[in-house]
Amino acid sequence: MLASAQPLSTSSPWMNFLKFDKTTVAVQRFRSPWDARSCFTWHAPASMMRDGSEFKIPHVMSVAGSDSGGGAGIQADLKTCAARGVYCSTVITAVTAQNTVGVQGVHILPEDFVAKQMKAVLSDMQVDVVKTGMIPSVGIAKVLLQCISEFPIRALVVDPVMVSTSGDVLADSSILPVFRNELLPTADIVTANLVEASALLGGVQMETIDDMKFAAKSIYDMGPRNVLVKGGDLPASLDAVDIFFDGKNLYELSSARINTRNTHGTGCALASCIAAELAKGSPMLSAIKVAKRFIETALVYSKDIEIGGGLQGPFDHLLKLKNVPHRSLARCLFSPEKLLLYAVTNSGMNEKWGRSITDAVKAAIEGGATIVQLREKNLETREFLEAATACVAICRSKGVPLLINDRVDIALACDADGVHIGQSDMPTCTARCLLGSEKIIGVSCQTPEQAHRAWIDGADYIGCGGVYSTNTKANNLIIGLDGLKSVCLASNLPVVAIGGINSSNACSVMEIGVPNLKGVAVVSALFDRECISTETGKLRALLEEALGTQNGGN
Ligand SMILES: Nc1ncnc2c1ncn2[C@@H]1O[C@H](COP(=O)(O)OP(=O)(O)O)[C@@H](O)[C@H]1O
Numbered sequence: 001m002l003a004s005a006q007p008l009s010t011s012s013p014w015m016n017f018l019k020f021d022k023t024t025v026a027v028q029r030f031r032s033p034w035d036a037r038s039c040f041t042w043h044a045p046a047s048m049m050r051d052g053s054e055f056k057i058p059h060v061m062s063v064a065g066s067d068s069g070g071g072a073g074i075q076a077d078l079k080t081c082a083a084r085g086v087y088c089s090t091v092i093t094a095v096t097a098q099n100t101v102g103v104q105g106v107h108i109l110p111e112d113f114v115a116k117q118m119k120a121v122l123s124d125m126q127v128d129v130v131k132t133g134m135i136p137s138v139g140i141a142k143v144l145l146q147c148i149s150e151f152p153i154r155a156l157v158v159d160p161v162m163v164s165t166s167g168d169v170l171a172d173s174s175i176l177p178v179f180r181n182e183l184l185p186t187a188d189i190v191t192a193n194l195v196e197a198s199a200l201l202g203g204v205q206m207e208t209i210d211d212m213k214f215a216a217k218s219i220y221d222m223g224p225r226n227v228l229v230k231g232g233d234l235p236a237s238l239d240a241v242d243i244f245f246d247g248k249n250l251y252e253l254s255s256a257r258i259n260t261r262n263t264h265g266t267g268c269a270l271a272s273c274i275a276a277e278l279a280k281g282s283p284m285l286s287a288i289k290v291a292k293r294f295i296e297t298a299l300v301y302s303k304d305i306e307i308g309g310g311l312q313g314p315f316d317h318l319l320k321l322k323n324v325p326h327r328s329l330a331r332c333l334f335s336p337e338k339l340l341l342y343a344v345t346n347s348g349m350n351e352k353w354g355r356s357i358t359d360a361v362k363a364a365i366e367g368g369a370t371i372v373q374l375r376e377k378n379l380e381t382r383e384f385l386e387a388a389t390a391c392v393a394i395c396r397s398k399g400v401p402l403l404i405n406d407r408v409d410i411a412l413a414c415d416a417d418g419v420h421i422g423q424s425d426m427p428t429c430t431a432r433c434l435l436g437s438e439k440i441i442g443v444s445c446q447t448p449e450q451a452h453r454a455w456i457d458g459a460d461y462i463g464c465g466g467v468y469s470t471n472t473k474a475n476n477l478i479i480g481l482d483g484l485k486s487v488c489l490a491s492n493l494p495v496v497a498i499g500g501i502n503s504s505n506a507c508s509v510m511e512i513g514v515p516n517l518k519g520v521a522v523v524s525a526l527f528d529r530e531c532i533s534t535e536t537g538k539l540r541a542l543l544e545e546a547l548g549t550q551n552g553g554n
């Protein structure tokens with residue numbers, strides 16, 4: 001259940017009188033009606049609560065400007081929420097023509113159209129948290145205040161965007177009174193950078209941590225429930241220090257200052273990450289700590305990426321842009337025909353013959369393997385990852401897909417083409433969530449029920465066996481050719497047969513007469529032989545012949 005908000009009056013009775021010098025801060029303080037609401041008495045994490053059969057997805061609505069360069073504004077909010085696993089709807093207040101050099105133009109949207117966007121979202125979707133960025137006009141601020149008074153939300157995060165990192169004005173000083181008198185008093189948190197904090201406080205100097213502490217307390221006196229003063233631009237500080245004030249305690253939140261030009265949009269991402277964590281149900285201080293860590297991690301990851309030629313570059317919220325170790329080599333698209341001769345490695349056999357995994361994989365590909373799986377049960381993770389990364393490079397250069405047995409983490413880390421999982425490994429749908437839609441997932445099935453399930457759960461192919469007895473898998477059930485056929489018939493997925501298959505029985509397997517049986521997976525008959533490439537070549541020729549006979553017979 002969401003906590004419901006008290007309706008908010010649009011006329012503002014919470015006028016504060018602040019005198020902005022450090023000695024006298026005379027404050028007449030009226031808290032907003034939101035003080036009375038229980039927006040932070042979280043009944044249960046909003047995230048992933050099962051309500052009947054449906055998941056309640058934490059939802060942030062971002063009310064902000066569009067940054068054509070994609071680093072800040074709405075674009076930053078969308079990426080941040082996606083990275084944090086939270087749904088983000090967007091109400092665009094202005095469209096900016098912007099890049100890493102600066103802001104070349106600002107087109108403010110008509111306030112009635114901003115209102116239309118807001119109502120469209122709020123009237124239909126259950127928004128947990130509203131996060132505001134660029135509010136470029138008093139009219140748009142009023143529209144926002146009106147809308148959030150009409151619809152229940154759990155929290156309001158205000159990032160009082162005024163000037164871009166490049167120094168361009170995004171909201172002029174005419175916005176300050178409505179910020180001070182109306183928006184801030186309704187906010188659960190305000191996240192102001194040094195320039196914004198100074199502007200809100202009528203131009204106070206912001207040069208030291210003590211100035212930031214003073215500012216946090218003074219802004220708090222304008223009515224928000226919490227204040228974060230961000231020190232990204234604090235000249236004298238070696239660390240990136242932010243000051244958080246919750247009305248009782250002051251916190252100095254410090255992280256390493258990352259030496260990079262790619263800090264465009266950090267403020268937007270910080271605020272939307274706080275909003276995302278609040279939407280999941282986090283208390284305020286932990287939401288801020290998570291957000292700060294999120295920024296630090298993203299900046300470390302992105303410190304050397306090059307997008308645009310200006311002074312302030314964007315960073316990578318999703319930590320994905322560099323994750324293509326072999327970017328010059330195209331990923332293999334999976335087609336069922338690739339299952340024809342499926343080579344599955346075995347570390348014991350490589351040890352026996354004194355071969356490295358990479359040499360074994362190279363030889364199998366040379367002989368004509370059409371797909372390779374690394375099935376390494378003895379290697380430590382580090383060693384396995386190194387070998388897998390090398391094998392990905394080899395396989396990709398030859399257009400042969402490489403899958404990892406069981407280890408989704410290794411597959412992700414080395415950017416393999418996918419995984420092969422068994423019935424007692426990670427569930428297929430969980431593996432799919434982790435791997436995304438592009439990776440190949442193969443599932444071992446021995447029964448028609450398992451085969452049907454694999455199809456429903458989003459597998460790409462089925463590995464079916466043991467067709468014959470084998471000593472590469474202990475206690476393996478032998479299902480024979482009949483079992484193989486019934487599995488094939490139970491699923492629309494392509495099937496590869498496995499278990500004791502070699503050049504003397506491969507043709508009989510391929511001749512069972514089901515169109516979705518696409519090939520054979522082989523371990524010993526390739527890797528427990530003196531010359532892997534010769535054995536692979538022989539088997540490939542036999543399979544081609546069996547295929548030719550089948551196609552000729554059609
Ligand atoms: N170079 C940096 N290294 C680490 N953290 C940074 C760096 N620059 C900014 N931050 C952090 O990013 C967040 C946004 O801060 P800031 O850049 O001051 O906001 P804005 O983008 O609104 O100007 C803060 O948590 C700040 O500490």
Ligand SMILES: Cc1ncc(COP(=O)(O)O)c(N)n1
Nearest residue numbers: 065066072073164165264265
């Ligand atoms: C549309 C829009 N919103 C916010 C910012 C602030 O981001 P930054 O301070 O990093 O320039 C921006 N530049 N553009």
